[in-house]
Amino acid sequence: xxxxxxxxxxxxxxxxxxxxxxxxxxxxxxxxxxxxxxxxxxxxxxxxxxxxxxxxxxxxxxxxxxxxxxxxxxxxxxxxxxxxxxxxxxxxxxxxxxxxxxxxxxxxxxxxxxxxxxxxxxxxxxxxxxxxxxxxxxxxxxxxxxxxxxxxxxxxxxxxxxxxxxxxxxxxxxxxxxxxxxxxxxxxxxxxxxxxxxxxxxxxxxxx
Amino acid sequence: xxxxxxxxxxxxxxxxxxxxxxxxxxxxxxxxxxxxxxxxxxxxxxxxxxxxxxxxxxxxxxxxxxxxxxxxxxxxxxxxxxxxxxxxxxxxxxxxxxxxxxxxxxxxxxxxxxxxxxxxxxxxxxxxxxxxxxxxxxxxxxxxxxxxxxxxxxxxxxxxxxxxxxxxxxxxxxxxxxxxxxxxxxxxxxxxxxxxxxxxxxxxxxxxxxxxxxxxxxxxxxxxxxxxxxxxxxxxxxxxxxxxxxxxxxxxxxxxxxxxxxxxxxxxxxxxxxxxxxxxxxxxxxxxxxxxxxxxxxxxxxxxxxxxxxxxxxxxxxxxxxxxxxxxxxxxxxxxxxxxxxxxxxxxxxxxxxxxxxxxxxxxxxxxxxxxxxxxxxxxxxxxxxxxxxxxxxxxxxxxxxxxxxxxxxxxxxxxxxxxxxxxxxxxxxxxxxxxxxxxxxxxxxxxxxxxxxxxxxxxxxxxxxxxxxxxxxxxxxxxxxxxxxxxxxxxxxxxxxxxxxxxxxxxxxxxxxxxxxxxxxxxxxxxxxxxxxxxxxxxxxxxxxxxxxxxxxxxxxxxxxxxxxxxxxxxxxxxxxxxxxxxxxxxxxxxxxxxxxxxxxxxxxxxxxxxxxxxxxxxxxxxxxxxxxx
Numbered sequence: 001x002x003x004x005x006x007x008x009x010x011x012x013x014x015x016x017x018x019x020x021x022x023x024x025x026x027x028x029x030x031x032x033x034x035x036x037x038x039x040x041x042x043x044x045x046x047x048x049x050x051x052x053x054x055x056x057x058x059x060x061x062x063x064x065x066x067x068x069x070x071x072x073x074x075x076x077x078x079x080x081x082x083x084x085x086x087x088x089x090x091x092x093x094x095x096x097x098x099x100x101x102x103x104x105x106x107x108x109x110x111x112x113x114x115x116x117x118x119x120x121x122x123x124x125x126x127x128x129x130x131x132x133x134x135x136x137x138x139x140x141x142x143x144x145x146x147x148x149x150x151x152x153x154x155x156x157x158x159x160x161x162x163x164x165x166x167x168x169x170x171x172x173x174x175x176x177x178x179x180x181x182x183x184x185x186x187x188x189x190x191x192x193x194x195x196x197x198x199x200x201x202x203x204x205x206x207x208x
Numbered sequence: 209x210x211x212x213x214x215x216x217x218x219x220x221x222x223x224x225x226x227x228x229x230x231x232x233x234x235x236x237x238x239x240x241x242x243x244x245x246x247x248x249x250x251x252x253x254x255x256x257x258x259x260x261x262x263x264x265x266x267x268x269x270x271x272x273x274x275x276x277x278x279x280x281x282x283x284x285x286x287x288x289x290x291x292x293x294x295x296x297x298x299x300x301x302x303x304x305x306x307x308x309x310x311x312x313x314x315x316x317x318x319x320x321x322x323x324x325x326x327x328x329x330x331x332x333x334x335x336x337x338x339x340x341x342x343x344x345x346x347x348x349x350x351x352x353x354x355x356x357x358x359x360x361x362x363x364x365x366x367x368x369x370x371x372x373x374x375x376x377x378x379x380x381x382x383x384x385x386x387x388x389x390x391x392x393x394x395x396x397x398x399x400x401x402x403x404x405x406x407x408x409x410x411x412x413x414x415x416x417x418x419x420x421x422x423x424x425x426x427x428x429x430x431x432x433x434x435x436x437x438x439x440x441x442x443x444x445x446x447x448x449x450x451x452x453x454x455x456x457x458x459x460x461x462x463x464x465x466x467x468x469x470x471x472x473x474x475x476x477x478x479x480x481x482x483x484x485x486x487x488x489x490x491x492x493x494x495x496x497x498x499x500x501x502x503x504x505x506x507x508x509x510x511x512x513x514x515x516x517x518x519x520x521x522x523x524x525x526x527x528x529x530x531x532x533x534x535x536x537x538x539x540x541x542x543x544x545x546x547x548x549x550x551x552x553x554x555x556x557x558x559x560x561x562x563x564x565x566x567x568x569x570x571x572x573x574x575x576x577x578x579x580x581x582x583x584x585x586x587x588x589x590x591x592x593x594x595x596x597x598x599x600x601x602x603x604x605x606x607x608x609x610x611x612x613x614x615x616x617x618x619x620x621x622x623x624x625x626x627x628x629x630x631x632x633x634x635x636x637x638x639x640x641x642x643x644x645x646x647x648x649x650x651x652x653x654x655x656x657x658x659x660x661x662x663x664x665x666x667x668x669x670x671x672x673x674x675x676x677x678x679x680x681x682x683x684x685x686x687x688x689x690x691x692x693x694x695x696x697x698x699x700x701x702x703x704x705x706x707x708x709x710x711x712x713x714x715x716x717x718x719x720x721x722x723x724x725x726x727x728x729x730x731x732x733x734x735x736x737x738x739x740x741x742x743x744x745x746x747x748x749x750x751x752x753x754x755x756x757x758x759x760x761x762x763x764x765x766x767x768x769x770x771x772x773x774x775x776x777x778x779x780x781x782x783x784x785x786x787x788x789x790x791x792x793x794x795x796x797x798x799x800x801x802x803x804x805x806x807x808x809x810x811x812x813x814x815x816x817x818x819x820x821x822x823x824x825x826x827x828x829x830x831x832x833x834x835x836x837x838x839x
Contacts, residue, residue: 043278043281043282045278048274048275048278049271052271052274056262056267056270056271057259057261057262057267058259060260060261060262060267061259061260061261061262064260065260070263073260074262074263074266074270077262077270078270078273081270081274082273082274082277083557085274085277085278085281086277086281087543090543104544105544108544108554108556108557109556111554111556111578111581111583112556112557112558114578115558115576115578115583149254149257158581159581164254168251168254168255169254169255169257169259171255174218182545182552182554182581183552189214189215189217189218190212190214192214192217192218192221193212193213193214193217193218193247194214196217196247196250196251197247199250199254200246200247200250203250
């Protein structure tokens with residue numbers, strides 16, 4: 001049951017097209033994706049529509065989990081999608097999913113946003129807010145409430161938050177998370193451990 | 209078999225994903241069952257959490273912009289960042305193309321769209337932009353288009369820099385005029401708050417870009433530069449309803465960047481690290497200075513040499529390690545990151561790239577810590593000569609001789625008997641003591657057109673441990689000539705760090721400076737790092753003490769400078785995100801402390817970590833208190 005729940009989420013993006021959800025080897029998925037990307041590089045309408053409808057919701061969710069603000073997340077998502085379009089001709093297939101490249105752009109846009117806010121002296125929305133008061137019973141086997149996860153993530157460091165969102169919400173494998181964050185796979189493993197540990201502490205009411 | 213809990217957890221996540229049951233995985237690690245179960249269940253719950261869904265209307269509006277951009281790209285237009293003129297754009301583009309096509313021939317206009325300011329077709333490009341403006345009839349749309357066009361100039365400047373070309377005046381002039389027109393339209397229209405904010409932010413970003421570009425301008429562009437910086441600065445004031453204004457004459461001799469402690473002299477005039485700077489209504493940033501406060505100041509330098517602060521930023525003493533510099537050869541290069549000296553550094557679209565990135569290229573990267581990430585603020589390389597060869601850095605410590613002037617575009621300073629040129633590109637760090645005659649300073653310089661051009665001058669604090677009775681460092685050898693200066697360091701004694709370029713048993717050339725070779729010492733291998741203490745006798749530098757020579761690994765020398773953020777138990781130094789390992793052969797001058805500035809020469813070791821060869825701690829006492837570390 002548990003395996004079924006995780007299956008298809010770790011290695012494959014949740015919103016992958018139906019064909020990509022089929023029982024084919026991941027490399028086939030990646031190759032199919034690469035074919036789609038090549039058509040998008042030629043600015044084919046149908047390929048662009050497919051990329052947009054696949055990635056817009058995923059980037060929005062990623063941005064919202066990091067920013068906690070609907071409008072800012074929408075603006076950032078639009079910026080990311082335009083950047084993807086402008087840069088898509090530069091993309092070269094190197095064996096990793098295209099989505100790792102897209103999320104790398106999203107991460108860089110997030111960095112730029114933090115930089116702009118810092119320059120303007122604004123509060124970094126990713127900084128921890130008040131201590132979360134969650135009931136210890138939340139460890140039951142059910143999905144987390146989106147508000148809970150949003151609040152809990154605010155208590156993590158930026159890198160921990162990235163790993164949680166990319167690996168468990170977006171379903172990337174370690175190699176892709178490493179690519180997005182510019183870290184080694186070993187570093188991702190230990191970040192993943194620290195992040196889950198911190199999250200466990202926070203969710204049982206013991207925030208830092 | 210996995211060892212640490214992190215590895216076990218990862219292995220179980222993988223196994224569960226492959227279809228294994230939770231209990232089977234736990235059974236393999238009986239000692240870790242409780243921890244493992246909780247973490248795996250949490251991972252599962254995370255993966256079950258439904259995604260936040262975007263608002264369909266917003267997603268659809270974004271799709272229209274996405275399509276419009278794709279259409280632009282099909283027409284051959286260069287992508288522009290964040291343009292949001294909605295339905296008006298296709299009309300404007302069509303009108304522009306039609307009108308100019310009639311006037312000049314469609315092929316020329318089409319060909320001009322991607323050109324840079326050094327092209328003869330650039331005027332056609334600007335003219336076609338003007339036509340688009342004529343066909344934009346509402347003021348807000350016009351202001352937005354002007355801001356887009358001004359930002360297009362920024363992109364052109366970035367591209368010129370990337371190609372290693374000088375910045376001509378025409379692009380600065382167009383940037384300035386479009387910005388000024390946009391601000392004129394928007395002034396007094398509070399209902400256009402979003403556009404006003406954009407104008408403000410864009411002007412700030414453009415000014416920040418231009419402030420670092422004096423050395424990249426073509427000779428004839430200085431007047432346009434002064435006007436452009438003044439306009440961008442004033443745009444920020446005007447969009448905030450602040451009455452002050454900077455005049456182009458205030459910038460006639462470029463800009464200067466000073467970091468130091470603030471002391472008020474008369475009202476509105478402050479000494480920043482000993483340099484007189486005026487603050488007035490046009491100064492932006494942390495303008496309510498307190499005596500003794502540490503600040504970063506970017507000042508405009510007028511033709512008369514007077515300095516007017518454009519921006520003031522109080523140094524945040526609790527975040528000392530947020531900026532640092534890494535120099536060396538690029539190990540890896542991709543579109544969005546580079547690896548240098550073992551450090552992985554993100555490149556974003558706001559990174560100021562002053563060269564084409566290539567593997568093996570020698571560069572200096574200013575790195576910012578943003579949300580725990582190492583992000584390149586700027587990447588620079590050698591300005592002249594073969595692209596991969598950078599002139600070796602010379603680091604020279606001595607006493608400042610003669611009057612220190614900051615009044616001219618190019619100033620000559622003499623430090624420890626050595627002449628250096630101080631240009632608008634030279635940073636002055638006077639945090640530890642005020643800049644003045646007879647104080648000890650450290651100059652980081654490189655040869656450019658046969659002149660030693662200072663990149664950075666760091667005023668050093670008096671170090672009570674460096675008197676004539678102390679062993680080891682500068683001034684320690686107690687020779688018979690000369691007295692001591694105010695710091696207890698002997699006059700005429702200098703410290704040199706640099707790369708051995710050529711030499712024999714009599715003369716060595718170190719990063720472009722000749723020294724008499726030390727006695728009874730084997731000549732180092734070319735490319736080695738040499739650190740020594742010498743005494744100036746007339747035109748000659750006579751080595752008094754060879755501190756060390758290091759033969760770097762095949763991947764050459766790298767430098768890291770910044771503030772020590774953390775010292776690990778094994779002595780590893782953390783400078784920003786850079787980790788520098790100390791080995792038994794590392795030579796350390798001074799006492800490393802959290803909060804002290806440090807300059808490190810290192811070389812990549814076999815495990816791709818930066819191994820320190822020579823560590824020079826510049827501050828006997830930390831400049832900033834220890835910052836808390838997380839995790």
